[in-house]
Amino acid sequence: MISNQILQNTIDGLKAIARVDFCVMDVDGKEAASTSLSMSGGEAETVEFAKSPADSQEIRGYQYFKIYDEQQPEYILIASGIGEDVYMVGKMAAFQIQNLLVAYKERFDKDNFIKNLLLDNLLLVDIYSRAKKLHIQTDVRRAVLVIETGADRDSNILETMRNFCGSSSKDFVTAVDENNVIVVKDLSEGDSIKEIEKSAESIEAFLMKEGMAQVHIAYGTVVREIKEVSRSYKEAKMAMDVGKIFFDERNIIAYSELGIGRLIYQLPIPLCKMFIKEIFGGRGLDEFDEETLTTINKFFENSLNVSETSRQLFIHRNTLVYRLDKLQKSTGLDLRVFEDAITFRIALMVVKYMNYMESLDY
Structure with a gap:
């Protein structure tokens, strides 16, 4: 539930305050974190203590404490040394890790709830009951x-x-x-x-x-x-x-x-291909040269304004008109007519969508 790094940081901080070495083991006797290499080992004693009914016990000069998760032992904390002071410090350290375990468990539960909520994996009645249990506001x-x-x-x-x-x-x-x-x-x-x-x-x-x-x-x-x-x-x-x-x-x-x-994103690709075929008569957008595409895009940017477009392209107005006439002959669409301009604009977006979807297949 808690990462070993978090446990290590916690007992390092506790050692710096109390001047007592600690080791955290799981109930199978595997070390999760330790402040001293000399405390390694003791797997058999840890497993035996985990199975015993005692919450704390002194074993071979060390203080052993159980840390619970929902009334089941989750970790065993070992404090180096004997005596009342070490026992008290160990008890406080076990309490600290116990609270840490509860906090991380609640965070995990909330994270799991939010994931299932986002993915629509919860029934409506479960959403509100679990939100209430986790103290998450619903409105x-x-x-x-x-x-x-x-x-x-x-x-x-x-x-x-x-x-x-x-x-x-x-x-x-x-x-x-x-x-x-x-x-x-x-x-x-x-x-x-x-x-x-x-x-x-x-x-x-x-x-x-x-x-x-x-x-x-x-x-x-x-x-x-x-x-x-x-x-x-x-x-x-x-x-x-x-x-x-x-x-x-x-x-x-x-x-x-x-x-x-x-809207275009939700169209099926076969329908998009059919639409483009009808608009461009089987021609692909790559058949238009760079000059033509630049002219078209700039014309749209300037809201179909011929004078402003020609000024920004640094060309004569008649040159722009010639290009638009040429495009009309090849596609049957006059971009100076609003309805044709909308059709062409949508066609460009559909082609862009098709190209993107094709790139995902590679």
Whole structure:
């Protein structure tokens, strides 16, 4: 339940205060942490003590104490030395580790609950009963943020984010796979969507300061009931995927900003291919030269304004008109007509989506 490193840090701190060496063993006699090499061994005595009815016992010049998890021995704490003072110090150390065990168990239970909540693995009645048991409020405004970095698998991003949020935070930090860290953010009643954006920017700045590159953050809409947290998570996941396709220049993206990209992302690939074939008559987008594609994109950026587009491209207005006429002859679409421009714009997005999905297959 508690990592060996946490146990080691704990008994190192206790030794620095009490000047007593400690060793923590599991009930099978395997050492979990120790402050002295001379305390290694004693497996047989530990196993025998674990099976005995005593809570504490003096064995061969050492004080033995049981540490329980739900009335079952979980660890055996051994304190070096005999006498009333060592006994008292050992009793206090066992109490400290006992409380640590309870705290970590509650944290584990909460983390497990949040994971199952995000993945829709809980019945509605279980959501509210378990939330009550774990002292988690059910009617708080929350939003889910999904964080992805280009860091290698050895980087413990999850613990880094937990340190960033702090142990006193009402936010939940967890992970359901190796690729993303999830933050279930607790929002005050007066907080707006801008507060989530600010939090995302703070997280991005913190992770970049920690040396993690390629930070991408996506977040879903605000929900008011704990049962709806999974919906905000699904929205954040979709925002992450759609953002990579249509908003690749942005590191932070909201589900509410996806626009038509959200609809295109849900289209089946065969339907997309059929649509592109109808629009371009079997031609691929790669058949358009770079000059034509640059002209098209700049024309869209300037809201179909011929004069402004030609100015930004440093070409004569008539040259732009010639290019648009040429495009109309090859595709049958006149980008100066709003309806044709919308059709062409959607076609470009569909092609981008298809290319992205094909890249995932390799």
